[in-house]
Amino acid sequence: MTNMTAFCGLNCSQCPQYIATQNDDDTARAEASKMIREAYGLDIKPKEINCDGCHTENGRLLGYCDSCKVRACGMEKGVENCAYCKDQCDTLRQFHTFSPTAKTAFEQLLKKL
Numbered sequence: 001m002t003n004m005t006a007f008c009g010l011n012c013s014q015c016p017q018y019i020a021t022q023n024d025d026d027t028a029r030a031e032a033s034k035m036i037r038e039a040y041g042l043d044i045k046p047k048e049i050n051c052d053g054c055h056t057e058n059g060r061l062l063g064y065c066d067s068c069k070v071r072a073c074g075m076e077k078g079v080e081n082c083a084y085c086k087d088q089c090d091t092l093r094q095f096h097t098f099s100p101t102a103k104t105a106f107e108q109l110l111k112k113l
């Protein structure tokens with residue numbers, strides 16, 4: 001499976017939705033659906049669990065990622081991820097407020113530059 005770091009810092013390669021999709025594993029899709037319901041109160045059916053990762057050009061994206069402004073901007077700028085961007089912006093900071101996991105992962109990326 002390809003190792004994929006998202007623009008925001010999250011690691012797609014460790015995401016249950018991405019792993020279930022790439023392995024085409026319906027049991028893992030069902031587990032991911034349950035996890036999303038319990039963690040976020042969202043009803044995403046197992047058959048809807050399909051994601052090809054943050055850097056996909058024409059592939060599938062799930063839920064929030066499908067409309068993510070951080071991703072859209074990173075794709076437009078052509079950066080490997082936002083750690084490589086010289087204009088780190090409020091859109092990214094706001095997302096990191098929403099996702100402390102992404103913030104922590106992003107800070108690790110910055111340290112590796």
Ligand code: SF4
Nearest residue numbers: 006008054065068071
């Ligand atoms: S689409 Fe947005 S929230 Fe989802 S992994 Fe990519 S940058 Fe992060």
Ligand code: SF4
Nearest residue numbers: 070073082085088089
């Ligand atoms: S401006 Fe830079 S830090 Fe902000 S979303 Fe775009 S690429 Fe990421």
